[in-house]
Amino acid sequence: MKALCLSVLLVTTLGASAALLESPQKGGLKIQSLSSLSFGPEGLLLVAEPATASVVAVQTGDIGPKSERLAQPVADIGTQIAAGLGAKKEDITIKDLAVNPASGRIYLGVQRRPDNAVLIVSVGADGKVAPLDLAPLSWVRITLPGGTASKVTNITDVAFDKDRVFATGTCNEEFASRIFTIPVPLKNGATASVFSAETYHVAHRKWETKAPIQSFIPYQSKEGTFVVGAFACTPVAKFKVDDIQSGAQVKGVSMVELGSGNRPLDLFSYSDKSGKEWLVVHTQRFKQNAFGPSKMWGARISMDYLDAKAPEKTNENAARRDEKEPKGPEGIEIVDALFGAVQVDKLSDTEAVILRDTEGTLSLEVAALP
Amino acid sequence: MKSWLTVFGILCSATLAADVWVNESGQIEARGGDIHVFQRDAANPLFGSVIKSGDHVFFTPTLPLAPGETYRVEFQKADGIWNTQRLQFEQPPATAPAVSISPSPTLLPANALKLYLHFTQPMEQGVFLERITLHRQDGSVVHGAFRETELWSPDGRRLTLWLHPGRQKTGVNLNIDEGPVLQEDRRHPLRIAAGWRSITGAALGKEAVFELIAGAVDHTCPDPQRWQITAPKAGTRDPLMVTFDEPMDPSMLVSALKVKRANKEISGTVTVAANARRWLFTPTAEWERGTNILEIDPLLEDLAGNNLLGPFEVDREAPANPASATTLSFHVD
Numbered sequence: 001m002k003a004l005c006l007s008v009l010l011v012t013t014l015g016a017s018a019a020l021l022e023s024p025q026k027g028g029l030k031i032q033s034l035s036s037l038s039f040g041p042e043g044l045l046l047v048a049e050p051a052t053a054s055v056v057a058v059q060t061g062d063i064g065p066k067s068e069r070l071a072q073p074v075a076d077i078g079t080q081i082a083a084g085l086g087a088k089k090e091d092i093t094i095k096d097l098a099v100n101p102a103s104g105r106i107y108l109g110v111q112r113r114p115d116n117a118v119l120i121v122s123v124g125a126d127g128k129v130a131p132l133d134l135a136p137l138s139w140v141r142i143t144l145p146g147g148t149a150s151k152v153t154n155i156t157d158v159a160f161d162k163d164r165v166f167a168t169g170t171c172n173e174e175f176a177s178r179i180f181t182i183p184v185p186l187k188n189g190a191t192a193s194v195f196s197a198e199t200y201h202v203a204h205r206k207w208e209t210k211a212p213i214q215s216f217i218p219y220q221s222k223e224g225t226f227v228v229g230a231f232a233c234t235p236v237a238k239f240k241v242d243d244i245q246s247g248a249q250v251k252g253v254s255m256v257e258l259g260s261g262n263r264p265l266d267l268f269s270y271s272d273k274s275g276k277e278w279l280v281v282h283t284q285r286f287k288q289n290a291f292g293p294s295k296m297w298g299a300r301i302s303m304d305y306l307d308a309k310a311p312e313k314t315n316e317n318a319a320r321r322d323e324k325e326p327k328g329p330e331g332i333e334i335v336d337a338l339f340g341a342v343q344v345d346k347l348s349d350t351e352a353v354i355l356r357d358t359e360g361t362l363s364l365e366v367a368a369l370p
Numbered sequence: 371m372k373s374w375l376t377v378f379g380i381l382c383s384a385t386l387a388a389d390v391w392v393n394e395s396g397q398i399e400a401r402g403g404d405i406h407v408f409q410r411d412a413a414n415p416l417f418g419s420v421i422k423s424g425d426h427v428f429f430t431p432t433l434p435l436a437p438g439e440t441y442r443v444e445f446q447k448a449d450g451i452w453n454t455q456r457l458q459f460e461q462p463p464a465t466a467p468a469v470s471i472s473p474s475p476t477l478l479p480a481n482a483l484k485l486y487l488h489f490t491q492p493m494e495q496g497v498f499l500e501r502i503t504l505h506r507q508d509g510s511v512v513h514g515a516f517r518e519t520e521l522w523s524p525d526g527r528r529l530t531l532w533l534h535p536g537r538q539k540t541g542v543n544l545n546i547d548e549g550p551v552l553q554e555d556r557r558h559p560l561r562i563a564a565g566w567r568s569i570t571g572a573a574l575g576k577e578a579v580f581e582l583i584a585g586a587v588d589h590t591c592p593d594p595q596r597w598q599i600t601a602p603k604a605g606t607r608d609p610l611m612v613t614f615d616e617p618m619d620p621s622m623l624v625s626a627l628k629v630k631r632a633n634k635e636i637s638g639t640v641t642v643a644a645n646a647r648r649w650l651f652t653p654t655a656e657w658e659r660g661t662n663i664l665e666i667d668p669l670l671e672d673l674a675g676n677n678l679l680g681p682f683e684v685d686r687e688a689p690a691n692p693a694s695a696t697t698l699s700f701h702v703d
Contacts, residue, residue, distance in 0.1 A: 051524055083414035085433055086441070093496040114494035114567040116526065117433045119417070131417040131432045154521055170519070212519075232517075232536065260536065261544055263518060286514055286536070286544060 020044050021057060022185040024138035031056065031134070034109040034118040037098035040160030045098070045107065045132075047120070048155035048167060052143060055158055055167050057186045059138040060100070067125065068105035069347065070366050074127040077355075078362035081121060081129055085112045094362065097343035099353050106353050106364065107132065108343075123364060140188040144169060144180050160184075161218035166227055166241075167192070170212040177212045179227055179239065179250070193246035197229070197239055214264045217279075221307055228255075228306060230264035230281055235318070238306060253314050255305050256332065259323030261286035268346040269303065270369055277303035280335060280352070280369075282344045291326040291334065296357070298338030300370065302331035337367035390443045390455045398429040398457065400445040405429045408442040416441070437461050438571055464572035467491040469562055471580040472620045473646035473673070479588035480554040481540070483675040483682065484532045486621055491568035492526030501566040502531065504551065504582070505559045512558070514544075515551045526569065528621070539683055552584040588674040589681050592618065593694045594666055601700045604659040609641070609650040610700070612664065617646040619671045626667040627651070631660065646673075657702045664698040 020042060033051035040046060043062040048055055062068075074080070082089040091113040098107045106123040120132040144155070144167065158167045167180040180192040197213065213229035220226075224242040229252070231237065237252035244250060258264075258281060266282040282298040289297055299321070308314055319329050326334065338344060343355035347366060354367050393399045398407055405427045406415040417432035425448055435441065438461030444454050472486040487502075504515040517532035533551045536544035552558060562578040596615040602608035610629060619626075620642050629636045629651055638653040668678040675682030678694040 079412075080414050083409060083412035084417040086409040086416050086431065086436060086439065111496055112433060113496060114571050115434070115436070115569045116492070116495050119433055121417075154519065156519075170521070261547070284518075286548075 019185050021059060021138060021140050022187040024059070024140050025188055026138055027135050029056070029058065029134045029137065029139045031118055031120065033116070034095050034111065034120070035155050036157050037096045037107055037109045037120070038157070038159050039098050039100045039102075039107075040165070041102070043100055043102050044160065045100070045120075046158045046160060046165060047109070048158045049141070050154045052141070053155070053169070054141050054143045055155070055165060055180075055182060055192075056139060056141045057165070058134065060132065061137065062100050062103050062105055062122075064103040066103065068100075068103045069125055069351075070104075070106060070123060070127060070353065070364065071125045072127060073363055073365035074123065075363050076361050077123070077127075077129065077364045081108070081110055084121065084129060084131065085110065085117075085119060087112045089362075090360075094343055094355060097345050097353065097355050099345040099347050101346075104347060106345075108355075127364070140186045140190075142182050142186060142188070142190045142192060144192050145194055156212060157215045159216065159218055161225065166216065166218055168213040168216055168227075168229065177231075179213065179216075179229075179241070181241070193244075195244055195246065195248045195250050198249055198251045215267045217267050217269060219269070219306065223307075223309075226306075228267070228279065230258075230267055230283075232263050236264075236279070236281060236301065236306075254318045255308060255314060256301050257318055257320040258283065258299060258332075259321050261323060265342075266344045268344075268352070270346055270349045272349070272370070279303055279306065280338075280344075280346070282338055282341060285323075290324045292336075292339050294340040296339065296341050298335045298341065298344065300333050300335050305331060333370070335370060337369075389447075389453065390445060390457065392435075392457065393428070396430075396435075398431075398435075398441070398443060400427050400429075400443065401425055402427050402445040402447045402453075403450075404446040406444045407431070408444070410440050410442060412442075435459065436571070461571065464568070464570050465491075466572050466575040467493065467566075467568040469574060469578045471560070472644065473617050474580075474644045476560075476580055476582045477617065477645075478552065478582055478584055479586060479672075479674045480550060480552045480584045481538050481587040481589070481682075482533055482552060482582075482584070482673045483535060483538060483671075484530055484619075484673075485582070487529045487531055487562070489527045489529070489568070491570070491572070493522075493529070494567045494569060495520060495522060495526070497566065498529060498531075501563040503561045503563075505561065506553070507556045507558065509559075512551055514548065530621070552582065554584055554586060556584055558582040558584065588616070588672060588676065589683060591676045591681055591694055592616070592670065592672050592678055594664075594678070594698050595695060597698065599664065599698060599700045601702055602657050604657050604702050607653055607656055609652045610662075610664075612649040612651075614647050614649070617673055618649075619673065620646040622667070622670050623649055626670040628665045629653070630663045630665055631658070636662070659702055661699055661701050664700065666696045666698070668694075668696050 035050045036048035038046045043060040045058045045060050078089040082092045093111045095109040108121050111118050121129050123129050154170045156168045163184050165182040169178050177197040180194050182192045216227050216229035219228045226238040227241050228238045235254045236256040237254045239250045239252045262283040264283045269279050271277050278300040280300050285295040321332050340356045341354045342357045345353050347353050351366050356363050390400045407429050408415050419430045421428045440458045446452050468490045470488045504512040517534050521530040537551050560580045564577045565573050567573045598613040600611040623642045636653050638651050641650040671677045
C-alpha cells in the first residue's frame with residue numbers, strides 16, 4: 001500500500017513518539033468510515049475517514065522490536081475476518097492494507113454490509129486476526145478544510161512524511177485533484193493546508209486539473225520534497241511541495257505513463273539488493289490484461305525516471321509503457337507477484353505483503369520483491 | 371445498543387431457560403465461566419471482549435449484533451461442560467428504501483460526466499458496481515460504464531454516479547477503444563437492482579429503471595449572461611427565480627449561488643427544480659427595494675463538467691477563453 005519513504009524509517013529508528021501528537025485525546029475514538037490506512041513512525045496509524053473528511057492519527061503502541069512478520073500465508077482470510085465481524089464473507093470489503101514498519105504487523109481496514117460498520121483488524125506472525133482495540137489509545141482527528149474551494153468528500157490516500165502528513169482528496173461533486181498537508185506534531189482539530197494539482201496526462205496529450213490523485217508517496221530528492229502521485233490512466237507525476245502556500249495551484253511533472261485503462265491503487269518505494277531504488281505501482285486494469293493473468297497487476301519503475309528533469313524526458317515526452325506489451329521500456333518492469341493482488345504494502349526492501357483475490361477467495365501472504 | 375436487541379434479548383432469556391440472554395447493556399450474558407459467540411455455523415468467533423463476574427460471563431461484540439441474524443453461543447458452565455445455544459434476533463419491520471435520480475427527466479449531453487441517485491435511506495456501500503447497470507437502447511449492457519470510485523454523501527443517501535471519464539473524454543484511449551458510455555440521440559436504461567439493501571437490511575424490493583436520454587455533446591462553459599432572472603417584489607418573500615439555459619449540476623446548485631445585498635449575504639432557503647434548469651431562493655425576511663447581487667461559484671458545473679472557468683476538456687496549451695461572469699445583479703422594486 002501507501003508508501004513510507006526512507007526518512008520515515010530513520011525517524012522510527014531515532015524515536016520521536018512524543019513529538020508526533022500534541023494534546024491527544026484519550027479513548028472514546030469511534031472510526032465512522034474508512035478509505036485508507038497508512039503508518040508513520042513509532043506505530044502511528046493514519047486513518048482516512050471520508051465521512052467526516054478527516055484524518056485520524058492513532059498511537060497504536062505497536063512499536064516492536066519483536067517482529068510480527070507473517071510466518072505463513074493465510075488462506076481464505078476473508079472468511080476469518082467476516083466471521084469476526086459477524087458477516088458473510090461476501091458482505092465485507094477490505095478497504096485498505098497497511099504494514100506497520102515498526103513491527104511488521106499487518107493492519108486491514110474492513111467495512112461490513114449492510115450497515116457499513118468499519119473496523120480495523122490486525123494480523124500478527126501467527127496469521128490470527130484480531131480487532132484493534134481503540135479504547136485505550138491516544139488519538140487526534142484533523143478535519144480537512146471545508147468551503148467551496150477545498151471541499152472534500154473522499155480521501156484517496158494519506159501518508160506521513162517527516163514533518164507533515166499528506167492527504168489527497170476528491171469531491172463527490174466536482175472532478176478535481178487536491179492535496180492537503182497537516183503539520184506534525186498532529187493536533188486535534190488542527191487546520192490543514194490545501195492546494196490543487198495540475199498534471200500533464202501523457203495518454204491524453206493534455207494538461208488536466210480535473211483528475212484526482214488515486215495514490216501517492218512523499219519523496220525526497222536533492223531537488224526537495226515531492227508528492228509523487230498516480231492518476232487514473234495512469235500518469236505518475238511529481239509535485240514539488242516545498243514552500244507552497246495554502247490555496248496555491250501546483251503544477252505536476254509527469255514522469256512516466258503506465259498506459260491508459262489503468263486505475264492505480266497503491267504506491268510504495270524500495271531499494272533492491274544492489275541499492276537501486278524503485279517505485280512500485282499497483283493498479284487495476286479496466287479490462288482483461290493483454291500481458292498477464294489478472295486485471296490486478298503492478299509494475300516497478302526505476303526511480304531514475306522520477307529524478308529526470310530535462311523536458312525531453314517529462315510530460316509529453318515522458319516514458320510510456322505500451323499496455324499491450326509484456327515488457328519495456330527499460331526501467332519499467334512488471335512485478336509478477338502483484339497479479340491478482342487487491343491490496344499491497346511494503347514490508348521491507350525485500351518483501352511486500354499482498355492480499356490476493358483468487359476467484360473470490362482472499363488470501364494474505366508475504367511475497368519477495370524483485 | 372439498539373432497543374430491538376435488548377427487547378428481543380429479554381424475550382430470548384425466557385425461551386432459553388435463562389442460560390444465555392442479551393442484557394440491558396446489549397451484552398450477551400451467560401451463567402458460566404467462559405463464552406464464545408459465532409455467527410450461525412461460522413468456525414471463527416465474533417470479535418468481542420469477555421468479562422467474568424461472579425458466576426456470570428459477559429460478551430460485548432466489537433461491532434453491533436445484526437437484526438435478523440442468528441448467533442451460536444458456546445458457554446462453559448460452572449461444571450466445566452461446554453453448552454451451545456442459539457440466539458435468533460428478529461428482523462424488525464422495515465420500510466423498503468426507494469431511489470430517485472437527479473436530474474429528472476435525465477436529459478444528458480452525450481459527454482455527461484455524472485448524475486446522482488438519491489435514496490430515502492442510507493444504503494449499503496461497496497456494491498454499487500454490481501447493483502447498477504447501464505444499457506443501450508437495444509438492451510445490451512454497457513460494460514465498464516462507471517468510474518469505480520464510490521462517492522456517497524456524508525449521510526449515505528446520495529450516490530454520485532460518475533460515467534467513466536476515460537470513456538467520456540474525447541480522444542482518450544478508452545474513448546477510442548471502447549467508445550463513449552452514452553450514444554447521442556439514444557435512450558439508455560439505467561437499472562438499479564431490487565436486491566440493493568439499506569443499512570438496516572431492507573432491500574429496494576423491486577428493480578428501478580431510469581431512462582438516460584443523451585443529446586448532443588457539450589463542450590461549452592456555462593454563461594450566466596444567458597440565465598434568466600425573475601426578480602421578486604419588494605415587501606414579499608416571493609422566491610427569486612433563476613432559469614438556466616441548460617441543466618446545471620443539481621447538487622452543486624444547492625450551495626453554488628448566493629444572494630448578496632451591500633456585500634452581505636441574504637439568508638434564505640434554496641430549492642432546485644428536478645430538471646436542474648431552475649433555482650429558487652426564498653429569503654428568510656421580506657425583500658427590500660434595491661439592487662442585489664447573485665454571486666456564482668466559478669466551479670459550478672453543467673452536466674458535462676464544464677464550469678465558469680473553463681470547459682472540462684481543456685487544452686491548456688490553447689489560448690484560454692475569457693472566464694464567464696461570476697456575478698449578476700437584479701433589482702427588487
